[in-house]
Amino acid sequence: MINIRKLISLLFASVLFLSFSTQSFAIDKLHFLIGGGAGGGWDGTARGTGEALTKSGMLKSASFENMSRGGGGKALSFLIIQNLRELY
Secondary structure, three states, X not given: OHHHHHHHHHHHHHHHHXXXXXXXOOEEEEEEEEOOOOOXXXXXXXHHHHHHHHHHXXXXXXEEEEOOOHHHHHHHXXXXXXXXXXXX
């Protein structure tokens, strides 16, 4: 059983490794929806990630939107509603 798990893990890692292109890429825009208030932990993490991606050249611009209340529930609800609107 352990050998099968190792084999599956190795195959999965190989597929992931081979699926990445060797050329660099850049995304034009990325909008972060932050499920917490400005200045909080999630806010700092999202803004730090956006800054790091921008400085590395992987991202051309980043925008941020805070949706506090409900422990991230408001932001999650927003994402679900937006997805349903796009589907129907």
